[in-house]
Amino acid sequence: MPNNSLKDYCFLVVGDVMLDRYFWGEVERISPEAPVPVFALKSITMSLGGAANVANNLRGLGTRVELAGVVGQDSEAQEFLSLAQEKKIGTKAIIRDRGRPTTVKTRVIASSQQLLRIDAENTDTLSEESLALLKEEIKALLPKINALILSDYAKGILSSGEFCKWLIERAKELSIPVMVDPKGLFWRRYEGATCITPNLKELKEIAKEEGLYSSDMAKICEHLIRKYDLSFMLVTLGPEGMYLHHPEIKRRFPAKAREVYDVSGAGDTVIATLTAFYAAGYPLEKVVNIANQAAGIVVGKVGTQPILWDELKPFL
Template sequence: MEGINPRFDRAQVLVVGDLMLDRYWYGNTGRISPEAPVPVVKVGQLEDRVGGAGNVALNIASLGAGATLVGVVGRDEAAQSITERLHSAGIRTELKESADKPTITKLRVISRQQQLLRLDFEETFSAADVDQLAEQTRSLLPGVSVLILSDYAKGVLQDPQTFIAAARKAGILVLVDPKGADFSRYRGASLLTPNLNEFEAVVGVCNDEQTLVDRGLALLSELDLEALLITRGEQGMTLLRLDQSPLHLPARAREVFDVTGAGDTVIAVLGAALAAGETLDNSVALANLAAGIVVGKLGTATISGPELRRAVLRDQGSERGVVNEQQLLVDIADARARGEKLVFTNGCFDILHAGHVGYLEQARKLGDRLIVAVNADESVSRLKGPGRPINPTERRMAVLAGLESVDWVLPFTDDTPERLLSLIQPDILVKGGDYAREQVVGWEIVEAYGGEVKALDFLDDCSTTAIVEKIQGDEF
């Protein structure tokens, strides 16, 4: 997943489909009811979450992308709860109210992190309830690059062809989370995202990989689809396209706690990434990573942009250690979002000695994250003269990255760190040695934006130059 960093802030996605309210009642159980052999739950906490197509839109907005939602609700308190939560997340809504049907609501009773009971309040919406949605959607298409159809078979997408045809005519990608055993309803869409059970309900049980691939490719051709993404639970995901080899991604979940809404997260991340300009392969990889995170949460949940970026960085091995400037900027944006204080220092670190280690440990204690910028070889040669550095850049960075006190190490080719300081804007600039504030390179830059400058003494009076001279025999 190297180099994947979508500009979600530039993405606009339109979601049409069945939305619902997921309502949770939490409480303790300590006895069995005398009226029937069932546990008694003393409810102590109530929580409402937006589900269905609304959860897709929330996932998109949580990533930092723009989301617009079209759907149907009732004229009731549940609809008000949904609308408030969508608007608070910055989602534009075009919701039609049904005069005689309630907002779809699913009530779950949970105790000790276990779901005991689910109650559904719903009636399928009629043609009269959805008669204006196609025209609403058509008017919103010019402002988006991806249309997502989230079908839960509750009546909003009675005729998906109307939406698919309008979007494809406008040159907009159409992603569908399908429902039911008749996928011909989605003919001409760009991509379908069935889970394995939904896929096998259409094509039959697939006892091996080749059967799954063959039947998937046949379905692609039959329905004039560009791609098919089959989500397979603990077996990961499989992306199928005509004239291309299958792409299989293993499951990324560390712990599966609740699969509720995982499909919403998959299609939301996929759509937002495509709208941000990512390739289909990269977008699927991001969706797979996001699904692995969201199933570790209880109930209908979303994944934020920083969460997903941190997961990508972990996957790239750049959450800590040696990074490039682009990776570091993503890292520090997430660190700042968590309220962490950034400490910055720089140097040649040609031969790492006890003095370096001690002062880096002191520097790390001044904040939450320590960034070490290392002069590249050409810069060291200019500063220290012929024969230096002793160790090339890659080795010096590898040694520094191995220190517990150091979070990120990156190289720079300039003679001074001033460009990096302007770019990164650390909270504290630290320099090792007997320096006055005005002698620390870049102090004006840091103090101009409100940062601090500190000088720390090297421990044990160590010096790289002295070590080099001793090795060369100057002190023998």
């Protein structure tokens, strides 16, 4: 399979973009002031997080990608945009909202172990003005894309049911598949999507919300697919792999990870890989196998890092 097999595909990721900041260092002693470790800072790095990490994974696979979301009018926004442009991710639909900060997750890591995470964010629903600007930019991009991803991190961008409905309806009018990485219990906003990819904890929570107390994953997925008019579901099971539920395919895929260092961002890799190869026309079971393999690779990396084409190529 040639290296450029996905280069002609373009995807749009809409969701909660964020900047991931890493403080790298060592802990060698306990503070005399309080019983806490003294962290000796060695270096600071930045990477794209949240929905932007989904876009970065798509770029790692060689696709073209546009990113839609909101950042603030702050120095972190400039850092975020510089990183996105460096990765050749389209940022025309990134709106700058002076009323909210750029979402930043700061992780403190010593000897590959995360000691602390500090979140700076505003999770309020987006203002009507920013939503209107987002819609305007997205409307211009939709005819040029092969699939749409909604990456919901519950930071306010996809909190509006009306906005999600608008996105899915516009995509369906253009026969564009819509993949959703969900958050929260209000799944009505995702109605009509092609696929939703909850993890096991999220599946159990939505099942309880729906009054489904069965432990039968197939029955839960069957109910959700029917109620929310989905084509299929993919449930990520952590160390247990994945479960695909499609009207014609119901199958578990065992995990592929050899060593697990950091699970942050694994869901982003799954939905990016799933979407790219699904849009490219691969058989669904093959698509899930590839996504499963990609997840197994990225959890072996420290920090938020994308899957790369060369890492997947041996398994294709």
